[in-house]
Amino acid sequence: xxxxxxxxxxxxxxxxxxxxxxxxxxxxxxxxxxxxxxxxxxxxxxxxxxxxxxxxxxxxxxxxxxxxxxxxxxxxxxxxxxxxxxxxxxxxxxxxxxxxxxxxxxxxxxxxxxxxxxxxxxxxxxxxxxxxxxxxxxxxxxxxxxxxxxxxxxxxxxxxxx
Numbered sequence: 001x002x003x004x005x006x007x008x009x010x011x012x013x014x015x016x017x018x019x020x021x022x023x024x025x026x027x028x029x030x031x032x033x034x035x036x037x038x039x040x041x042x043x044x045x046x047x048x049x050x051x052x053x054x055x056x057x058x059x060x061x062x063x064x065x066x067x068x069x070x071x072x073x074x075x076x077x078x079x080x081x082x083x084x085x086x087x088x089x090x091x092x093x094x095x096x097x098x099x100x101x102x103x104x105x106x107x108x109x110x111x112x113x114x115x116x117x118x119x120x121x122x123x124x125x126x127x128x129x130x131x132x133x134x135x136x137x138x139x140x141x142x143x144x145x146x147x148x149x150x151x152x153x154x155x156x157x158x159x160x161x162x
Contacts, residue, residue: 021148024157044104064103093131 017038023031039045046061056070065081082098083091093110096102114131118124124134140162147160 061103065099065101 015037018036019034021033023033025031043062047059049058050056054072058068058070067079069077069079079085080098081094081102083094084098086094094102095106111132124130127136143160143162147158151158
């Protein structure tokens with residue numbers, strides 16, 4: 001079927017509605033980050049994909065109970081959220097049996113639960129063992145954003161300065 005062009009009005013858009021960032025890590029690996037406020041149909045999507053030379057992993061917040069594992073030389077796999085498949089540290093944050101979706105509110109519930117445990121203990125866990133965001137995590141995010149803006153302004157690679 002042929003569709004006729006519909007009348008439309010051109011309007012300037014001055015919002016930061018899409019961004020794409022190239023990343024280079026200290027170990028030489030590379031990455032990309034895309035953020036969008038204009039992806040029609042996406043419901044606050046957060047998706048993570050990690051690609052290596054032999055294997056890739058993908059997780060999507062819109063389908064949080066699945067982890068896709070792709071291989072070059074064997075069949076791909078799709079893992080479910082069955083708590084019996086999780087390591088004990090992760091299983092402690094899984095409150096429902098497999099097949100029952102846990103998502104955004106559950107992540108905050110878990111994070112705040114770990115925070116309150118630390119408050120009750122009167123001791124901040126070491127950064128590697130901490131299971132909640134702390135001030136330094138927020139500051140690190142701001143340092144990264146500052147480097148992204150600086151890189152764009154200078155049109156070159158820049159290092160994240162802490």
